[in-house]
Amino acid sequence: MGPSRTVDVARESGYSVQQVRDLERLGVIPPAGRAANGYRSYTPVHVRALRAYRGLAGAVGPVEARVLLARVRTEPLVEAAAAISAVHVRLTREREEVLRAQEALRAIRGEAADGGPEGGGDAMTITELAGALGVRPSTLRFWEQEGLVAPERVTSLRARRYGVAAIRAARVVAALRAGGYGIPAVREIMASLDRLDGLEATGRVLRERLDRIADRTVALLVAGADLAAVCGT
Incomplete structure (x- = not known):
């Protein structure tokens, strides 16, 4: 099932708990769901998105990486692939x-x-x-x-x-x-x-x-x- 708590996502992605929350707020990762107890609930996709952001930030800088990752997550595959190819x-x-x-x-x-x-x-x-x-x-x-x-x-x-x-x-x-x-x-x-x-x-x-x-x-x-x-x- 993969990690679900903020602390689990932080551990798996290499970010701190606060950084995970900040990156969610900035739209780097999709909004977390909410468990029955009201706490944030994440999926493995959130971990993959955070890891992808780390690599993109190293390639193009954090500001452009945020924009690019949002495109990759939300645009059709053809456009997403073209955006990544453009960086190469x-x-x-x-x-x-x-x-x-x-x-x-x-x-x-x-x-x-x-x-x-x-x-x-x-x-x-x-x-x-x-x-x-x-x-x-x-x-x-x-x-x-x-x-x-x-x-x-x-x-x-x-x-x-x-x-x-x-x-x-x-x-x-x-x-x-x-x-x-x-x-x-x-x-x-x-x-x-x-x-x-x-x-x-x-x-x-x-x-x-x-x-x-x-x-x-x-x-x-x-x-x-x-x-x-x-x-x-």
Whole structure:
């Protein structure tokens, strides 16, 4: 039959009794039934929902996890599965962004060793670069205002075009911003890339970002069976 009392659910899910009550109040788990004596009565689904929430919170944060779990519990299976799949896609994209940033950083390191940027390569318009990075053109303009990325300007309309060096810098900036670094910190990091210690420090930052994405991915995978159990409950 599984646990039924609040203390049993807390023990099985790894939360405290108060946390179970708080998460019920927030809608993370379905409302508990009431036993004949008036006490809360839970089912195994409540335990699965709490475990699923723990994994989701590790993958996307507690606020988004609450919203997502509510969708998984109440929407049709097709929509619930799509919502979970979207998280996997997002984590994959974040990982790919960091890998591209690492590649860009290696190129920057090579340029520093050779004494200058490499020639050749295709330039991008602001729309093309924004699409490649998954950001809005206005975000690139903001980065330019903050001194993070320096595009080339051509034509009398001052249309922005980004050369190879600017594209590489933008990839590093995008990865840092996605990792939660504020503008002042990103500016400091980007300014340090002409130094060996700055390049190495940025490399460590990107590796740590990959580690965090891996942890979030594992948390989502661990939650998988519990998410499947609460779909449509």
